[in-house]
Amino acid sequence: MPSVLITGVNRGLGLEFIKQYAAAGWTVMGTCRDPDSASEAQAVAATSPNLSLHQLDVSDPDAVNALAEKLKHTAIDVLILNAGMMAERTGLGTFNAKDFLQVLNVNVVAPAIFIQAFAGHVAASERRIIVGMGSTLGSIAGNTSGGMYSYRSSKAALHAIMRTASVDLKDKGITAIAMHPGWVVTDMGGEGADIQVSESIAGMMSVTDGLSLSDSGRLLTYAGGELPW
Numbered sequence: 085m086p087s088v089l090i091t092g093v094n095r096g097l098g099l100e101f102i103k104q105y106a107a108a109g110w111t112v113m114g115t116c117r118d119p120d121s122a123s124e125a126q127a128v129a130a131t132s133p134n135l136s137l138h139q140l141d142v143s144d145p146d147a148v149n150a151l152a153e154k155l156k157h158t159a160i161d162v163l164i165l166n167a168g169m170m171a172e173r174t175g176l177g178t179f180n181a182k183d184f185l186q187v188l189n190v191n192v193v194a195p196a197i198f199i200q201a202f203a204g205h206v207a208a209s210e211r212r213i214i215v216g217m218g219s220t221l222g223s224i225a226g227n228t229s230g231g232m233y234s235y236r237s238s239k240a241a242l243h244a245i246m247r248t249a250s251v252d253l254k255d256k257g258i259t260a261i262a263m264h265p266g267w268v269v270t271d272m273g274g275e276g277a278d279i280q281v282s283e284s285i286a287g288m289m290s291v292t293d294g295l296s297l298s299d300s301g302r303l304l305t306y307a308g309g310e311l312p313w
Contacts, residue, residue, distance in 0.1 A: 086162070087161050087209065088111070088161060088163075089114075089115075089202070090164040090166050091140070091164070091167035092115065092166045093115065095122075095124070096268075097285065098167070101114075101289075103128055104286065106132035108289075112135040114136070115139070115140035116137065116139070118139065119139050125137055138154075143190050143193070149197075149201050159208040160209055161206075161209040161212070161213065162214075163205075164215045164217070165194075165214070165215065165216045167190065168190060170187065171183040174233055179233055188234070191235075191242055195242055199214060203253060206256075207256040207257065212259060213292060216242050216243075217242075217262075217263065218303055219235075219264050220264050222236060224240055243262045246262040247262075250301035251301065254297070259296065260300055261300065261302050262304070263291065264303070264304070265284045265288060266278070266307070283306075284306045287308070290308075291304055
């Protein structure tokens with residue numbers, strides 16, 4: 085039975101990931117800051133014996149390393165770095181350093197620490213895949229509308245991390261990619277988004293299932309297309 089570890093599963097994309105992977109029969113491990121208050125994730129776990137929830141603040145490196153130690157004998161076929169955030173004030177003239185740095189910590193530093201801590205777990209698996217939750221908003225070539233300084237820069241940095249990891253982990257046979265989930269109807273994406281979360285997750289799972297080492301270092305969409313850096 086293949087295994088997947090997903091960060092940030094209390095809502096949105098992460099919640100749908102655990103629903104669909106659990107329904108597909110995978111061994112699923114999900115993290116969130118407060119599992120006890122994550123009622124929807126707990127409801128999935130109550131009917132899915134193949135799903136376990138783990139308390140984790142991804143911005144705490146010591147906690148990430150402690151979870152890696154706890155799971156040191158667990159091979160992880162697919163690691164999905166989903167946890168992320170967006171600051172409220174993000175335009176020129178409105179953002180501040182504190183909020184900006186928090187976005188960078190959660191969206192950039194935390195995934196890098198996670199890759200460092202869990203590369204061995206992924207290398208010990210059969211599929212050996214790491215997916216960073218990228219965004220078209222992190223595409224420098226595709227930026228024609230401006231704004232959203234902290235989120236755009238954090239996702240561009242995450243893309244660089246995934247590309248770099250694809251080089252550094254190649255000898256371990258690990259495929260590392262960034263993937264854009266689409267503009268999804270979630271708390272972060274808003275009600276005006278153009279695709280439902282179930283469609284996005286089904287698409288990303290399909291793309292992930294078809295990956296090979298030759299895909300490592302790419303920036304893909306949930307539909308399998310490729311975005312410019």
